[in-house]
Amino acid sequence: MTIPTGATRFARIRAHLESIRIAAGPRAWAYEFLLFGFKQGWACLFGGLMLALLLGTHLFYPAHAPLHRYDFLTLAALAIQVAMLALRLETAREALVICAFHVIGTIMELFKTSAGSWIYPEHSILHIGTVPLFSGFMYAAVGSYIARIWRIFDFSFSHYPPIWTTVLLAAAIYINFFAHHWLPDVRLALFAAAILLFARTTIWFTPWREARRMPLLLGFLLVALFIWFAENIGTFANAWAYPDQRHGWHMVSLAKLGSWYLLMIISFVLISLIHGIRRRDQMR
Incomplete structure (x- = not known):
């Protein structure tokens, strides 16, 4: 693999690991x-560090520290971003994706907390309304993961629907996250639309020598499931809480998995507009 000038540290490590020769068989x-x-x-580096911060500060952060825990989380998230760019652990484009998702996520947080969907039980100085600024990094972690994994595994697609239909679906999902507080919740129709659009779509990814494939809808589900696990860690760490968790922590309802599935589609479509869709039928 030819490594371009100015490549990130990971690109160099990746090139070395992919160049290792192993005969076909169980070892390979x-x-x-x-x-x-x-x-x-x-690809999960940013999200993993954020989860470690949430859990670590919940267990070990001094109760009477002069800096609120939420504010420490905000400053730590910013420090991680600066360090990753300075050490060339991520690209400038990936950092821009994180900023965009932070803005989109914060807007949603402001609305959802005002509607009582969840709360931030601790105090902070660095906040907008009742939303601490670190919260936007939770959405940014999802965007960061998708942007990084797209590049690392060299995604391509077969039977991908027209771009305008995916943008329309993503916009409808985002609107419904707000509108269902006043209008009928149409998420079942959105699930049906997602199945209709992506039922035939296959995602191709390259872990090493050969491209592997998976139904895209299954890929959405697997990532949404891992985000749901991460959400359970976040609520256990008291980073935020749902109304039914005010009197004691318990696992987040599986119903939230559906919300994350829909959010995954929004995130995926946004990243597709940045990276572009490589269609395998056009690569032959």
Whole structure:
């Protein structure tokens, strides 16, 4: 693999790992699996560090520290971003994606907290309304993961629907997150529309030597499931709480998995507009 001038540190490590030669067979399968896990972990770097911060500060942050825990989380998230750019652990484009998702997420947070969908039980100085600024980084972590994994695994697609239909679906999902507080919740219709659009779509990704494939709808579900697990860690760490968790923590309802599934579609469509869709039928 030719490494372009100015490549990130990860690109150099990736090129080295992908150049290793192993004869076909069980050892090659095991190596590909481990390489797949390494690349996934690298794509999750920002989100993983944020989760570690949430849990670590919940367990060990001094109760009477002069700096509120939420404010520490905001400053730590900014420090992570600066460090990742300075150390060339992410690209400038990925940092811009994080900023965009932070803005989109904060807008949603302002509305949802005002509607009582969830609360931030601790105090902070760095906030807008009742929303601490670190909260936007939770959405940014999702955008960061998708943007990074798209590049790392060199995504391509077969039977991908027209771009305008996916944008329309993403806009409808985002509007429904707000509108269902006054109008009928149409998420079932949105699920049906997603199935109709993406039922035939296959995503191709390259862990090592060969491109592998998966139904795109299954990919959405797997990522949404991991976000749901992360949400349980976040609420356990008292980063935010749902109304039914005010008197004691318990696992987040599986119904929230549907919300994350829809949010995944929004995130995916936004990243597709940045990276573009490589269609396999046009690559032949």
